[in-house]
Amino acid sequence: MTFSYLLLILAVFCIAAFLIGKGRARTMASTSTLSSLPSHYGSMLALWTCLPPLLLMLIWGLVDDPVIDSLVTANLPAAVVEHGSTAVQLAISKVHNLANGADLQDDPTLAPAVLHLVELQARNQLISSGVIIALALAGFALTLGRLVPQRNARNEVEGIIKGLLFASSGIAVLTTIGILSSVLFEAWQFFGKVNVFDFLFGTVWSPQVALRADQSGSSGSFGAIPLFTGTLLISVIAMAIAVPIGLMAAIYLSEYATPRIRNYAKPALEILAGIPTVVYGFFAALTVAPILRDAGAGIGLDVSSESAMAAGLVMGVMIIPFVSSLSDDVINSVPQSLRDGSYGLGATRSETIRQVVLPAALPGIVGAVMLAVSRAIGETMIVAMAAGLAANLTANPLESVTTVTVQIVTLLVGDQEFDSPKTLAAFALGLVLFLVTLCLNFVALKVVQKYREQYD
Amino acid sequence: MSIIENHKTDGQPFSENPKLKARDVRVFYGEKQAIFDVSLDIGANEVIALIGPSGCGKSTFLRCLNRMNDTIDICRIEGEILLDDENIYAPKMDVVPLRARVGMVFQKPNPFPKSIYDNVAYGPRIHGLVHHRDELDEVVEKSLQRAGLWNEVKDRLHAPGTGLSGGQQQRLCIARTIAVDPEVILMDEPCSALDPIATAKIEELIDELRENYTIAIVTHSMQQAARVSQRTAYFHLGQLIEVNPTDLVFTTPEHTLTEAYITGRFG
Structure with a gap:
């Protein structure tokens, strides 16, 4: 049976x-x-x-x-x-x-x-x-x-159902703990081979190690700083695009647009979120990067054909709908009575939005931005295709850089043995990425709570 | 009890010293007409109460007086409303200064998500009424004092306005309205979300404010209308049925509909 x-x-x-x-x-x-x-x-x-x-x-x-x-x-x-x-x-x-x-x-x-x-x-x-x-x-x-x-069958059934629901939420928590502990375990092994401080503060990333004794390869260098700065650089560029544009689009959609325009514009904007990232990737690599390079050449700037700028710009466009759609919902949920109060005092539309609506919607907007940041940090495909694989330590957005996620992919793609520092490094990077996103979420939660206490 | 077509308002809709004059005001929500040819004066330094059953158009009419209905897309207004003999629906009329002159207090207390101080300072700031921090402090203190809230909040001016009790929030909203020094204050059921003690405080306040302002108040409570107003206007299904001095309305109403309403036969 x-x-x-x-x-x-x-x-x-x-x-x-x-x-x-x-x-x-x-x-x-x-x-x-x-x-x-x-x-x-x-x-x-x-x-x-x-x-x-x-x-x-x-x-x-x-x-x-x-x-x-x-x-x-x-x-x-x-x-x-x-x-x-x-x-x-x-x-x-x-x-x-x-x-x-x-x-x-x-x-x-x-x-x-x-x-x-x-x-x-x-x-x-x-x-x-x-x-x-x-x-x-x-x-x-x-x-x-x-x-x-x-x-009392009613209470008994309610109790069992409560237990079932608790178990379901427990599964989500246990899965997180499981993933975290597996990453922790592999990262621990990596830190057994490479010093923690060399990893966190080293400035040279070159993870090639000899797989066999007769191979001529370097011993590998695992300084992750260039990856962190690369991630930071691209995320900052992406957020600089996505946050202002997304927020302003949300304000237009929720406060100024007529229902007719809104009915067309909002779905159209959300289509952006439905485009696969790999499509964004080749758009960045094949369209945006050459345009940037040519434009740079025109004004005498040396723009690498794979640049942080190209990846960041396209990633920013990709994230716009996240910011705009969530912010739009939040702004819409600000009670009309607050707007009426402001209009009733003779405030103009933009004064009302700036001084009343946005402060009231701030917790939700911060949440939206934090989600967008997590998305930017975790994005892999666009960077892999448009920003390159070279781990340059630079703050110049016109050079090619690489990010944590891209390196994790390249470290694990292909045939690898699972006890070399090269593969284990992926888990250490994953751990750092996890911790950073955790901190971001924590900060976002604190910010939201602070304003909620003040304004509810 | 049916409505007479093109009913002429009973009583004394006009005033000797009018601040606001409404003439043949008709309001439409899309295809539906909400107000039928209302003509009414609101005299200077008087409190006029607008009463009537739910959906009779009294709030809609009130919101016409400072063009708050502009924020509703499908709302259309015909007729004239004159503030000091100036038509507020004239094409060249700017609603921003108009609303500074005709302030509004709403049904539900709606303090902004700001501190008590910033709530009151909001109006003076956006209208550029003050130039120094000291002046602003003075306006805030005076407005809060007039609204009878100063003693309760003077030690926590920078605490959020949303942390106050319902009655205090409503007085904060009144202080916020006073701070821009309007000529007319419109109140849309200002006490319907408040307990009796807070209501009594607001009513006392309305009586004091009458010295300096013209007040139109929409209320569901006939006792409140009797307590605070000098004149009472009774609306029914979008028509203004009767306007008379308050004591007359509540003792010897002219129109059968008014009588039916105040004796509690409907509404």
Whole structure:
């Protein structure tokens, strides 16, 4: 019996339990007063029937494979085990493939192991199905046996639902912790090979290391400062474009535009957000960068063909809808009564916007800008295509620079071994990126709170 | 009880010493007419109460008096409204100085998201009424004193205006309006969101303000109209039914509709 069949059976159980519980509650209602509605009794019975088996199924699914593998390992031929853990792993995966019907070269030494595995898997399925169905029936019987009018099914169901919702939010938190700890672990390994201070404050980024002893490669240099400045430079250019234009577009849309114009302009602006970043990337590399270079040449400036300026400009355009759309919503939610109050004192439209509407909308606008900053820091494709890969330490926007995200991509693309500083450096960069975004979010939250306390 | 077509207003809609004169004012929201040929004087230094059932057009009429209806796109106004014999709907009329002369206090207290001081200083600043910090301080203090709020807030002028209680916020809004030194103050149900004690304070304040300002107040409370106003205008379905001295309206109303309303038969 496979997993999906089991789910189907549980679903049928669930519906049946609901109907039986409801029916039983109706019968009880004719003789005594119920503390909840009949449907609450039905839901309670259904939840107690299906939830424990579902939970068990989840845990079972997580632990059964390792257990089976260890049982198979114990019965592997001694010849394999002698060759160490790598050989054992290889043998196990071979056994799995053979058991799944793969036509590998016949390996008679593994045949007993294959049979063993097939047998174990069959037994596992049988036992798990049996236990899970038994648990469902037990839950059903136990709850039904104690289904009495005094039992407050409403509160019980509410409690279970609260628990389910809590578990859902817990999954999001656990995932974050999981990702963070994996990044932390790999970054820790990296800092075992490269000094933390050399990484954070070094000014030369050249992550090439020799993979084999006979290769002629440098020892690699992991100073991340050029990457940080590159990220900062491009983000600043992007924000310098996106924040003023986005904010002013939002003000126009929410305060000045007639509904007709707004109905066309807002979706049109939001289309910008729907363009894939790779399209922005080649727009930046093939259209904007040459224009900048030619313009620079015209006035005697030396503009690199891959420049921070090109990437930053295009990224700024990409971010405009984030700022404008969110700010527009926030500005619209400022109560009309505040505007009326200002107009009633004889203020003009722009005075009202500057002195009343924008201060009231500030928390939301800060939130929008912070989201845009995170977006700018995390953006990879445009930079990879338009700003280049050269880790120059420069504040000149006309030179080519590179960013943290682009370097993470280049470090991990292709065949890599996962214990060299070169690949591990990606995790250290990821960690720094994570911390920076975390700090930004924290600051944004504080700013928003400060103004909210003041203005609500 | 049906409305007579082209009803002529009963009582005394005109005043000997008018500050504001409305003549044949008609207001339309899109296709729908909200006000039908209203003619009414608002005398200098008087408090006139506009009463009537919900949706009778009294707030709409009030908002015509300083062109607040301009902010509503579909709203169209015909007829004349004269402030000191000058038509405020004339094409060359600038609404910015007009609204400085005819201030407005709204139903819900709407302090700006600024400090108490900046709320009051807002009007004088945007109209360039003051040139020095000292002058501004003086205007703020005087306005808050006139609004009866000074003693309660003098120690926390730089705290946010939104942190005050509802009654204090409404008095702050009145102080904000006074600060630009208007000639007329329009009040749109200024007490409907307030408790009885705060209401009593505002009513007392209205009585004091009458010395210097002309006040038109829309109210749902007939007791309030009786307490604060000298004249009362009764609106019904967009028509001005009756205008008379307040004590007359509440003792011997001329029109059957007015009588029906004040005796609580509808509204």
